[in-house]
Amino acid sequence: MNLTKLLAGTALALGLATAAAAQDKTKVGFIFVGPVGDGGWTYEHNEGRLAVEEHFGDKVETVYQESVPEGADAERAMTQMALGGADLIFTTSFGYMDPTINVAAKFPDVKFEHATGFKRADNVSTYSARFYEGRAVQGHIAGKMTKTNKIGYIGSFPIPEVIRGINSAYIHAKKVNPDVEFSIVWAYTWFDPAKEADAAKALIEQGADVILQHTDSTAPQAAAQEAGNVITFGQASDMAEYAPMPRVSSIIDNWAPYYIDRVQAVMDGTWESTDTWDGIGPGMVEIGEITDAVPAELKAEAEALRDSIGAGEYHPFTGPINKQDGTAWLAEGEVADDGTLAGMNFYVEGLTGDIPQ
Amino acid sequence: MDLSSINWILLLASLMVAATPILLAGVGELVTERAGVLNLGVEGMMITGAICGFAIGVETNSAILGFVAAALAGAALSMLFGLLTQYLLSNQVATGLALTLFGLGLSALIGQGYIGIKGLEVAKIHIPLLSDIPVLGPILFRHDAMVYVSIFIVAGVWATLRYTRAGLILRAVGENHDAAHALGYKVVRIRLMAIAFGGACAGLGGAYLSLVRVPQWTEGMTAGAGWIALALVVFASWKPWRILIGAYLFGGLTVLQLNLQAAGMKVPVEYLAMSPYLVTILVLVIMSSGRGRAHLNAPAELGRSFHASS
Numbered sequence: 001m002n003l004t005k006l007l008a009g010t011a012l013a014l015g016l017a018t019a020a021a022a023q024d025k026t027k028v029g030f031i032f033v034g035p036v037g038d039g040g041w042t043y044e045h046n047e048g049r050l051a052v053e054e055h056f057g058d059k060v061e062t063v064y065q066e067s068v069p070e071g072a073d074a075e076r077a078m079t080q081m082a083l084g085g086a087d088l089i090f091t092t093s094f095g096y097m098d099p100t101i102n103v104a105a106k107f108p109d110v111k112f113e114h115a116t117g118f119k120r121a122d123n124v125s126t127y128s129a130r131f132y133e134g135r136a137v138q139g140h141i142a143g144k145m146t147k148t149n150k151i152g153y154i155g156s157f158p159i160p161e162v163i164r165g166i167n168s169a170y171i172h173a174k175k176v177n178p179d180v181e182f183s184i185v186w187a188y189t190w191f192d193p194a195k196e197a198d199a200a201k202a203l204i205e206q207g208a209d210v211i212l213q214h215t216d217s218t219a220p221q222a223a224a225q226e227a228g229n230v231i232t233f234g235q236a237s238d239m240a241e242y243a244p245m246p247r248v249s250s251i252i253d254n255w256a257p258y259y260i261d262r263v264q265a266v267m268d269g270t271w272e273s274t275d276t277w278d279g280i281g282p283g284m285v286e287i288g289e290i291t292d293a294v295p296a297e298l299k300a301e302a303e304a305l306r307d308s309i310g311a312g313e314y315h316p317f318t319g320p321i322n323k324q325d326g327t328a329w330l331a332e333g334e335v336a337d338d339g340t341l342a343g344m345n346f347y348v349e350g351l352t353g354d355i356p357q
Numbered sequence: 358m359d360l361s362s363i364n365w366i367l368l369l370a371s372l373m374v375a376a377t378p379i380l381l382a383g384v385g386e387l388v389t390e391r392a393g394v395l396n397l398g399v400e401g402m403m404i405t406g407a408i409c410g411f412a413i414g415v416e417t418n419s420a421i422l423g424f425v426a427a428a429l430a431g432a433a434l435s436m437l438f439g440l441l442t443q444y445l446l447s448n449q450v451a452t453g454l455a456l457t458l459f460g461l462g463l464s465a466l467i468g469q470g471y472i473g474i475k476g477l478e479v480a481k482i483h484i485p486l487l488s489d490i491p492v493l494g495p496i497l498f499r500h501d502a503m504v505y506v507s508i509f510i511v512a513g514v515w516a517t518l519r520y521t522r523a524g525l526i527l528r529a530v531g532e533n534h535d536a537a538h539a540l541g542y543k544v545v546r547i548r549l550m551a552i553a554f555g556g557a558c559a560g561l562g563g564a565y566l567s568l569v570r571v572p573q574w575t576e577g578m579t580a581g582a583g584w585i586a587l588a589l590v591v592f593a594s595w596k597p598w599r600i601l602i603g604a605y606l607f608g609g610l611t612v613l614q615l616n617l618q619a620a621g622m623k624v625p626v627e628y629l630a631m632s633p634y635l636v637t638i639l640v641l642v643i644m645s646s647g648r649g650r651a652h653l654n655a656p657a658e659l660g661r662s663f664h665a666s667s
Contacts, residue, residue, distance in 0.1 A: 035465060035576035035577045037469070037575065038576060038577075039472055039473055039575060152619065183619045183620075184618070185615055185618040186626045187615075188626075188630045189580070192580040192581075193573070193575045193580065194375075194378070194578070194579075194582065195580070195611070197570060198371070198375060198611060198612055198615055199619075202368075202371075202612065202615040202619050205364050205367045205368070205371075206363060206616070217575050217578075219571050219578075222475070222476065222572055225475070226572075239473075241473040241475070242475075354623075354625075356625060356627055
C-alpha cells in the first residue's frame with residue numbers, strides 16, 4: 001500500500017516536473033507533405049524550421065513529421081503532435097486545410113498555421129507566398145528563350161495556387177512572344193520523381209523546349225538535362241545543382257523570417273489569427289540567380305521585372321486581361337484583387353484545355 | 358486534340374522504360390510468394406536498392422557495379438526479413454510492413470550525401486541489325502541493358518518454375534511445406550533463397566529508377582511502386598508472363614495518359630490519371646477468371662510460418 005502511494009506520488013511529482021520543464025520551451029511542430037530531402041518545397045520548409053532552431057536555441061524545441069498524406073491521416077499526425085505538447089503547429093500543404101481546421105477545433109489552446117489555404121479560425125492562421133510574382137519573371141524568360149514556341153507545364157493539383165502560377169507565367173510569356181503555346185500536364189501528385197520525369201519526357205517528346213514545374217522534386221530537371229536543349233526553372237528551392245543548364249533560374253521560398261516571427265509571437269503571447277500573403281518585396285519569394293545560359297540583355301529585363309514587382313510598381317495581373325472564354329476580367333490598368341486571386345479557378349484567354357474540376 | 362503531336366514510336370519505347378521497375382520487383386515477389394512467403398517489404402527493398410545502386414554507381418562511375426550493389430543490398434535487407442520470419446517465426450505481414458518502413462528510413466539516412474548529385478549516363482545498347490528495322494527497331498531494340506535483363510529474368514523464372522526440378526521443389530514448398538519437409542527438403546533454406554531472390558530483384562527495380570528512369574536520388578523516390586508490384590503479383594495470379602503483360606500495360610498507360618494530356622485530349626484528366634490502375638486490374642482479372650480456377654493459383658501456404666516440429 002505504502003509502496004503504491006509512494007510510486008504514485010513520485011510519478012505525480014515527475015509529471016509536474018516535466019510539465020514545468022516543458023513550459024520553459026516553446027514546442028513547434030511541422031507537418032510536411034514530402035520528405036525533407038525532396039530538394040524542393042518541403043526542403044525549404046525544413047530550412048525554415050532549422051532557422052527557428054538556430055534563432056531561438058534552447059528556448060525552442062521543434063518536431064516534424066514528413067511524408068504525411070493529405071487527408072484523414074494528416075488529422076492523426078496533427079492530433080498526435082498537439083497531444084505531444086506542441087504550442088504551435090505549421091501544416092505546410094494545401095491539402096491539410098480541412099484537417100487543420102478540424103484538429104484546431106479540438107485543441108483551442110494550440111496555435112495552428114496553415115500554408116497556402118484560405119480557411120481560418122481563432123487559433124488558425126494562414127500564410128502563403130505570392131509565387132505568381134516569380135512565375136511572371138519565369139514566363140518572361142521562357143517566352144523569350146523558347147525556339148519551338150512550345151512550353152510544357154507540369155501541374156500538381158488543379159488548385160488556385162497552381163492555376164495562378166500557370167496564368168501568370170502564360171500572360172508574361174505571351175507578352176514577349178505572341179506565338180507561344182502552353183501544354184499543361186496534371187501529375188496529380190506533389191511528389192513522385194518517376195512520374196514527374198515521365199511527364200517532363202512526354203512534354204519534351206512533343207516539342208516543348210521549356211519545362212515549368214509545380215511539383216516538388218528535381219526529377220524534371222534531370223529529364224531536361226538528359227534531353228539536352230531544354231531549359232527549366234527551380235521550383236520552391238534553388239535547385240542550383242542543375243545550373244547553368246537546364247536550370248536557368250528559380251523561385252525560392254524563404255519561410256525562415258515568417259517562422260521566426262510567428263514563434264516569437266507565441267512566446268510573447270501576442271499571437272493572433274492572421275492572413276499573410278507576401279511576395280518578392282518582403283523577401284518571402286526570391287528569384288534564384290539567372291545563369292549565363294540566358295542572354296545578358298534578357299537577364300537584365302528579367303531582373304528589372306523582378307525589381308518592379310518587388311517595389312510594388314507593377315502587378316503581374318494588370319488589365320486588360322480576359323478569361324479563357326473571352327469574357328472580360330480586368331479592364332485596362334485594373335489590378336486583380338486578392339480575393340479573386342486566392343480562389344482563382346479559371347484560365348486566362350489564350351490557354352487551351354480545361355481545368356479539371 | 359492533336360494526336361499527331363504525339364510521337365507514337367517514342368511513346369512505345371518509353372513504355373518499356375516506365376514498366377521495368379515494377380516488372381523486376383513483381384517477378385522477384387512472385388518467386389518469394391510461390392515459395393509460400395508473403396513479403397510486404399518490396400517498397401522498402403526497392404528504395405534501399407535505389408540508393409545503394411545510385412551511391413555505388415556514382416562513386417565507381419559504373420552502372421553495372423551500381424546494379425550489382427543494388428541487388429546485394431536488396432537481398433541483404435530481405436535476409437533480415439528472412440531471419441525474423443523463418444527462424445524467429447514472426448508474423449510475415451507485420452514484418453513485411455516493418456521492412457518497408459525500415460527501408461524508407463535507412464535509404465533516407467544513406468542518401469543524405471547524395472541529394473542533388475547528378476546520375477550517370479547509362480549507355481543504350483543498339484542491337485546490330487535489329488535496331489535498324491523501321492518502327493520496331495526504335496521501340497524494341499534500342500534500350501539500356503536492364504530492360505533486356507528484366508525480360509530474361511521473367512523468362513528464366515517461367516522456365517525454372519515450369520520445367521526444372523528446382524522449380525518443382527520451390528512450388529512444393531509453397532503448396533505444402535509439411536509434405537516437402539517429409540520428403541526431406543530443407544523448407545527454411547529454400548524459402549530463404551526465394552526471399553533473397555525477391556529482395557535482389559526489388560533492389561534492381563529500385564536501382565533502375567535511380568540510375569536510368571529518373572535518374573537521380575531523391576528521398577522516397579519509389580513513391581508506391583513497390584505496392585503496385587505487390588498488387589501486380591496477385592492480379593497476374595502468380596504467373597510470370599502475366600506480370601510482364603501487367604507491368605507493360607501499367608507502364609504504357611501511365612506514359613500514354615501523360616502524352617494525351619500534353620496533346621490536349623478532351624477527356625477529363627481524372628479519368629486519364631486513374632486509367633493505368635483501372636485497366637491493368639480489369640485486364641488481369643478477366644485473364645485470370647477465364648477458367649474459373651484463379652483461386653487455385655495462390656500458393657496454398659502463402660504467408661504461413663513453418664517449423665519442423667509442427
